[in-house]
Amino acid sequence: MPEPKRPKGPLTIYDVASRAGVSIASVSRVLNSQGTPRASTRERVMRAVTELGFVPDGAARALSNGLKEVVGVVFRRGDETHFEDEDESLLFIDVINRGIDVAAQRRGFDVLMSSVGFNDQNATTRISGVAGKADGIILHDRMLPAAGVTRLAGMVPIVTLAGTPVRGAMNVRCDNEAGMRALVRHLLVDHRYQSVAYLSGRTDSPDNRARARAFELEAVAHGAEVHVGSSWQGNYSAAGGAKVIDGLLDAGEKLPRAIVCANDQTALGAMHALARRGIRVPHDVAMTGFDDVPVARHLHPPLTTVRQPMQELGATAFDVLYSKISTGKGDADVVLPVQLIIRESCGCASRAVRAAKDGI
Amino acid sequence: MPEPKRPKGPLTIYDVASRAGVSIASVSRVLNSQGTPRASTRERVMRAVTELGFVPDGAARALSNGLKEVVGVVFRRGDETHFEDEDESLLFIDVINRGIDVAAQRRGFDVLMSSVGFNDQNATTRISGVAGKADGIILHDRMLPAAGVTRLAGMVPIVTLAGTPVRGAMNVRCDNEAGMRALVRHLLVDHRYQSVAYLSGRTDSPDNRARARAFELEAVAHGAEVHVGSSWQGNYSAAGGAKVIDGLLDAGEKLPRAIVCANDQTALGAMHALARRGIRVPHDVAMTGFDDVPVARHLHPPLTTVRQPMQELGATAFDVLYSKISTGKGDADVVLPVQLIIRESCGCASRAVRAAKDGI
DNA sequence: CGCTTACCGGTAAGCGCTTACAGGATTATA
DNA sequence: TATAATCCTGTAAGCGCTTACCGGTAAGCG
Numbered sequence: 001m002p003e004p005k006r007p008k009g010p011l012t013i014y015d016v017a018s019r020a021g022v023s024i025a026s027v028s029r030v031l032n033s034q035g036t037p038r039a040s041t042r043e044r045v046m047r048a049v050t051e052l053g054f055v056p057d058g059a060a061r062a063l064s065n066g067l068k069e070v071v072g073v074v075f076r077r078g079d080e081t082h083f084e085d086e087d088e089s090l091l092f093i094d095v096i097n098r099g100i101d102v103a104a105q106r107r108g109f110d111v112l113m114s115s116v117g118f119n120d121q122n123a124t125t126r127i128s129g130v131a132g133k134a135d136g137i138i139l140h141d142r143m144l145p146a147a148g149v150t151r152l153a154g155m156v157p158i159v160t161l162a163g164t165p166v167r168g169a170m171n172v173r174c175d176n177e178a179g180m181r182a183l184v185r186h187l188l189v190d191h192r193y194q195s196v197a198y199l200s201g202r203t204d205s206p207d208n209r210a211r212a213r214a215f216e217l218e219a220v221a222h223g224a225e226v227h228v229g230s231s232w233q234g235n236y237s238a239a240g241g242a243k244v245i246d247g248l249l250d251a252g253e254k255l256p257r258a259i260v261c262a263n264d265q266t267a268l269g270a271m272h273a274l275a276r277r278g279i280r281v282p283h284d285v286a287m288t289g290f291d292d293v294p295v296a297r298h299l300h301p302p303l304t305t306v307r308q309p310m311q312e313l314g315a316t317a318f319d320v321l322y323s324k325i326s327t328g329k330g331d332a333d334v335v336l337p338v339q340l341i342i343r344e345s346c347g348c349a350s351r352a353v354r355a356a357k358d359g360i
Numbered sequence: 361m362p363e364p365k366r367p368k369g370p371l372t373i374y375d376v377a378s379r380a381g382v383s384i385a386s387v388s389r390v391l392n393s394q395g396t397p398r399a400s401t402r403e404r405v406m407r408a409v410t411e412l413g414f415v416p417d418g419a420a421r422a423l424s425n426g427l428k429e430v431v432g433v434v435f436r437r438g439d440e441t442h443f444e445d446e447d448e449s450l451l452f453i454d455v456i457n458r459g460i461d462v463a464a465q466r467r468g469f470d471v472l473m474s475s476v477g478f479n480d481q482n483a484t485t486r487i488s489g490v491a492g493k494a495d496g497i498i499l500h501d502r503m504l505p506a507a508g509v510t511r512l513a514g515m516v517p518i519v520t521l522a523g524t525p526v527r528g529a530m531n532v533r534c535d536n537e538a539g540m541r542a543l544v545r546h547l548l549v550d551h552r553y554q555s556v557a558y559l560s561g562r563t564d565s566p567d568n569r570a571r572a573r574a575f576e577l578e579a580v581a582h583g584a585e586v587h588v589g590s591s592w593q594g595n596y597s598a599a600g601g602a603k604v605i606d607g608l609l610d611a612g613e614k615l616p617r618a619i620v621c622a623n624d625q626t627a628l629g630a631m632h633a634l635a636r637r638g639i640r641v642p643h644d645v646a647m648t649g650f651d652d653v654p655v656a657r658h659l660h661p662p663l664t665t666v667r668q669p670m671q672e673l674g675a676t677a678f679d680v681l682y683s684k685i686s687t688g689k690g691d692a693d694v695v696l697p698v699q700l701i702i703r704e705s706c707g708c709a710s711r712a713v714r715a716a717k718d719g720i
Numbered sequence: 721c722g723c724t725t726a727c728c729g730g731t732a733a734g735c736g737c738t739t740a741c742a743g744g745a746t747t748a749t750a
Numbered sequence: 751t752a753t754a755a756t757c758c759t760g761t762a763a764g765c766g767c768t769t770a771c772c773g774g775t776a777a778g779c780g
Contacts (some may be wrong), residue, residue: 382729382730383729383730383731384730384731385729385730385731385732386728386729386730389728389729395727395728395729396727396728397728397729398727398728398729401728401729420735422735423734423735423736423737424734424735425735426735
């Protein structure tokens, strides 16, 4: 069959030009809608382009006009150590990334993703690699120590997510404090629970630190008995949450009336552990999460949590970065509001539950 | 504070060269470990690089040596119409993408993601854009009609996922037939159910067509009463699955003993709909999925399904593409094996359930 | 100690595309 | 019909990096 002959590697703008009988400049102009090419010229170029199936080379384009139209996104991924439930811990990140992607599309940008293993030593190398291929990068939480971020920020516009603002880089995060305060108030005031614990996330996470601090402040302010400390130290993962519960129970500890988890994943694991021991949520122990990942509403019971506008978080990160890339200026620290989502794991009865009770 | 002066835009290799007192060629050689630079030269370059915080420009590099070290991945995303459960339908794609990402890292490639709206008219434009920025692209199912794929394949190496092989492009998919046969056999032979239905996915999906065909063949071969057809037409989404069940029940139809869903999402939605009507799974109706997305095991009851090696699917897609990019040759169609995962929604009792029974 | 053989490192030529600049063609004006 | 004003279009100069090629220096040998 008549394969269109392709003599030397991929086509270039020269091939199109000679096929259309015009100069490369004209081809470029038609392709980019610059200037006012004559109708006939325009048409000949377009025809040549479609006949040849020409796709302009992004690298050359980028090199020439100094814009790659690519944002890099770097995040952590679980390594070989792969707990069953861990799959889902990616959800949080994935949703944010989706937000970035959507916002990027609006500007004609594409998203270059790069995950870094948890114990990957040369995270810096990988990040630099991405930085070189993008106009700017978005770093998820805990990707790089502050100094590293600042250094890199000298070369490429950087937006960090959900951490503490770092000199040189811009930052986008959620209002952890307000969310945690609302959550604790609901537990202590609305439900009148007397004792609460904070099942912590990784200690090196600014998000976790902010939540822990807000938790303690608010709980103490309401005069509750608060449980915190090393025996309540999780790591944001379901496995971590389960381990804490198992450890406490094995040690014969009495659980508090309510457990506030650092994130939904942790709550998921903790609830599994509780279920294995026959402890009922929320009847025996109330449980709450943070993030409102999509599965949260499918847990049993549905998880009361604080919703972070994750997609918006990503979109905002891109927008901030874009403004920096195109105008040179960008907000140094933007804080997005969160929302308390009351389901059943805190002890509130859902419509469905009430209906069942009424019915029988 | 002494900000390192950055006179004109970002640094280039020239800045590094002059700072180190060597030529740009030497800088390049050191950075790429080419040739055998003298130790002193190497060291001076390295020092200049770190002092300046230099990150080489990916576009220039790509243009120069004809390799971008980027694979494009294009997939569909739900549009504005955003059903609650739909969040999770992304899981399947996300896991595959993770596989691509991991495989890509091994070769020093990064992944350029681009999602396309379901009713996006200029999908072709978007895909071309990605193609121009990558060395090759991976297309998820149902991204482009066959002709479009073939045409694009003339310009860029392409791997399609989970569809039917297309001329010019390479393809990677799972063994739908074998999985469906095993599933149906389990339902009809092991459980001795007499009637089964296939709750279909989108009709334009080759995967769905393959599953539907295998389902019918096998079910008929075992003499079961099979329910298929327009009233069983879903669309791969949870909402779609729920709508089919609701429609059937509203019409007063009697459900078959077992329902085989086109994918896990559909099963999730169908199970919700059933639960709302007080119909018990698997006691009244057995239910199965396909894919084994991570949530499948957390459903109530845990979902019996067919596991596609999703991560491996992605990794294989990359490997095939990589081989095409680097050697010019690649397998035209690779088929990966699937695995029947028996949980409880089919009527099998789990260990936990059995234990509970024994205990009480 | 002079000449060959190695080795390094610098110079310069692109990679494919955009765009300032200038020249040729076209149309308007007298 | 000559001349000026307008448009288009082509030429060529980079964008930042890699690398072939070649000259210079140091080391090896008789």
